[in-house]
Amino acid sequence: MTAPNLSANLLVELFVEELPPKALKKLGDAFATTLANSLKNAGLAPSTAAVTAYASPRRLAAHVTDVAAVAADKPVVQKLMPVAVGLDATGNATPALLKKLAALGADAAAVASLRRENDGKAEVLFYDSLAKGATLAEGLQKAIEAALAALPIPKVMTYQLADGWSSVNFVRPAHALLALHGNEVVPVSVLGLNSGRQTHGHRFEAAVDPVIIANADSYPETLLRNGSVIASFAERKAEIARQLAAAAAQAGADLKPIEDDALLDEVTALVERPNVLIGQFEEEFLAVPQECLILTMKANQKYFPLLDTAGTLTNKFLVVSNIRPEDASAVIGGNERVVRPRLADAKFFFDQDRKKSLESRLPGLAKVVYHNKLGTQGERVQRVAAIARAIADELGGGELTKQAEQAALLAKADLLTDMVGEFPELQGIMGRYYAQHDGLPAEVADAIEDHYKPRFAGDSLPRSRVGVVVALADKLETLAGMFGIGQIPTGDKDPFALRRHALGVIRMLAENDLALPLDRLLNGVFAQFTGVDGFQANPAALSAFIYERLAGNLREQGYSAQEVDAVVSQQPQRLGDIPKRLAAVRAFSALPEAAALAAANKRVGNILKKIEGTVEARVDPALFVEAAETALHAALVEVVPQADAAFDTGDYTQSLTALAALRAPVDAFFDGVMVNADDPALRANRQGLLAKLHAAMNKVADISRLQ
Structure with a gap:
């Protein structure tokens, strides 16, 4: 006991x-x-x-x-009241103190043991007791x-x-x-x-x-x-994984079960005593795209399809049973009978769908509502196609434009097929198969599947330039459309996954280093919504949203907040430049002159902010009075062309490094020159010199944010 x-x-x-x-x-x-x-x-x-x-x-x-x-009993300290309230002139307890003690389960006998302590305002009575442990x-x-x-x-x-x-x-x-x-x-x-x-x-x-x-x-x-129950979820999951591997090896030396941790968790939650069995179906069903067969086996039956070393589906699968009969043939046979109609349905859908081309389904999209404020899928497809055409023209035109427009027009047609109607997860995938059946170019077929990519963090990007163009057009149309009707994400709410769409746009622009200035791109996208009732173009808000997601993503990649702020605050239009700019900022930060120049840059920025109107970077050397301003101007004349030349060739590290030569003349300028001189001409000239310095120092990044 x-x-x-x-x-x-x-x-x-x-x-x-x-x-x-x-x-x-x-x-x-x-x-x-x-x-x-x-x-x-x-x-x-x-x-x-x-x-x-x-x-x-x-x-x-x-x-x-x-x-x-x-x-264990716990000491409890109870603040009662000021001594002046709790005790009378003779030191006896007042009725107020006795009432308070009674509420705490004590009586007048406790008065003598009360502790006095000054709380900063007055002397106060405290009652110390022990609370009995539960x-x-x-x-x-x-x-x-x-x-x-x-x-x-x-x-x-x-x-x-x-x-x-x-x-x-x-x-x-x-x-x-x-x-x-x-x-x-x-x-x-x-x-x-x-x-x-x-x-x-x-x-x-x-x-x-x-x-x-x-x-x-x-x-x-x-x-x-x-x-006969394995109580631990983790142990049961490990036992199922062990049995799956063993059964796969038994079914064929080169076979392995499909890897799906979510399915493994779900099956672990369905059985208490797992027993993995091998089943199979008729090879004729393998003529159906394997994605369809795999999905129906996983989603409907919770089976683990078996793949060969090339990742191709075989006609064998694994069942995780909850019973261990001596003769498992009845269990295996039952599961094989159950899966057969599912596979037959998939085959029927696939055969029926191929009787109509994707192009013949396009008129039907005009009957499918996309959003009550943005029209039908048919109208949306026309916008996406126009955006894709414009992007492709920017990237070279010709065959790229032709194929991108065709893929964009057909990208949503598989939504009207029986297979996608039964398995919405297959949208895009089935479009690719049906495009191949229709004899369309491989680039067009691949783009139809890939235009949904990247679907999640870490997902692959579209495999071809055509796919990238259509995926960009699709995601940008969604972003602009939702921003134009006020459906902007707030807090944790993002019902249209706009943050994910924005990150997809960022990855495609940056990782493919596309020569597409972001603001011009967004303006072109919003222009496609002309005529949509109640729509308000808001490219500035969408641009800010994309840069915000970009900054968050870069911090997740390990860049410091200062490095990210220095680069993203400048809103570089070509997102493919950003990794090079970040590398340049990191290299600049390591220079001994970096801290002083960052501080000086911030000081220059604060001075220029206080000046009404725009200060032009215009300087007249004839107005120089102090040697320090002459020296700073001479340094700028020498350094700026070097920095600009490196910038123009994309060598951002060299462009920033060249600024190190400005440290001494900048320090001397602030030590010996009064910018806001009484003479208006002198003052304007010095402000122009600072504007020229500020422009030179902030071309790659806002280095003041590196302080």
Whole structure:
């Protein structure tokens, strides 16, 4: 038996009906983490207590080490009132003090032990006491309630309890509560259940029912031995991965299961005792694009398709079963019979879709609403095609323009096919297959699939220049359209994934080093919305949004905030230049002159900001009075052509490095020259000299931000 004042390990399990598989891992982690944190906050578990989460289709459980039976008493300091209010002239307690003490469970006998301390304003009375530590039963009750309340439940259901009258709300009906401290049951209750040491194992293969857990530490072993359940989500997942690899090797020396961690998590959440089996289907179905077959097997059946070394689908697949019969042929045969109609449907859709060309489907897009403020998909396709045509012309025209326009017009046509109607995830992919069937050029077919890229962070870019053009046009049309109707992302809300679209535009422009000035590009995109009711072109806002996403992305890549601000604040129009500008800024920062020049640049900027109107970088050497301004001008005459020549050739590092020669004359200028002289002509000339200096120093980046 566990002594009441000693610590022991704790195990809590809530046994329920089948939990949502896609949410199980999060539910298990949240249950264990919240429960343990609650016990730690109550002083029942140390901060170093180890927490182990268990989650299977029918249970959420947590194991916490070193949990005390009773929390230690805690000292409590209670500020009462000023001495002048709490004690009368003779030092006796006033009625106000006695009333306050009574509210705290003390009486007049406590007056003598009150502590006096000055709080900075007056002498104040303090009452020091000990708060009795919570018992484990009290603390665990609150911890379980907190854990259940904090669960990220996708959808709550209401169900009736055994008494026939009461009802509770939870993700699934709960049937048992297990709570063991060492080998003792902790008396708690939740969801109409009282705690005990009983749980239940596998629905069909448990050796005994119920399964009795002797103590907290024997939970996983007992459940596996007597209940045929691997309680740990991580261990079950690893066992499935091991069996998948073994079964693939058995099916063929060169075969491997498709890699899909989300599918592996989902299957792990569907079984308690995994058993991987090999199934197969007729080879005739392999005539259907493998993306269709793979998707239907994964999404509908939770199977793992088997691929050869070239990544080509074979007619074999792996099933993760929840039972282990001696003869698995019936299970395998059942799964093969179930998947066959799914594959037959895919084949039917593919055969039917190819009876109509993509081009013949274009009129149908005029009947598909894209957005109630932006018109139909047909109207959108025309805008995308016009944008693609303009971009392609900028990049060379000719065959590129012809193919980009054709791909843009056909890019959304597969939305009207039966296959994409059944599997929306295949849009673009099926368009490529149907374009190939129609005899279109490979560049056009590839662009139809690739115009959705990059679809997520780290995704590949379109494989050809045609694909890049169409993908740019598609994403820019979406961005401009949504900004024009006021659908700008705010906070965490981004229903149209505009941040992802902006990052895609940035990557394509930068990684392909396209000679497309951003502002001119955006102005051309917004021009395509002329005539759309209620549309307001807002290229400045969209440009700021794109540069903001660019800055965030660069910081994520490891550039410092100062480096990013120095470059992005200048809003370089050619995004492909930015890596070179950042490299130049980093090299400049390492120079011994960098700090002084950055400070000087900031000083120059502040001076120019205070001047009304625009200061032209115009200088008359005949007006120089001080030797320092003559020297600075001479340095600029020598340095600026060198920096500009390097800038024009794209050598931004050399362009910035050349500025190092300005440090001495700049320092001397500020030490010996008064810019705001009384003589207007002298003052204007010196301001013009500073404007010339400022322009030279900020051509590659705003180096004042490197301070």
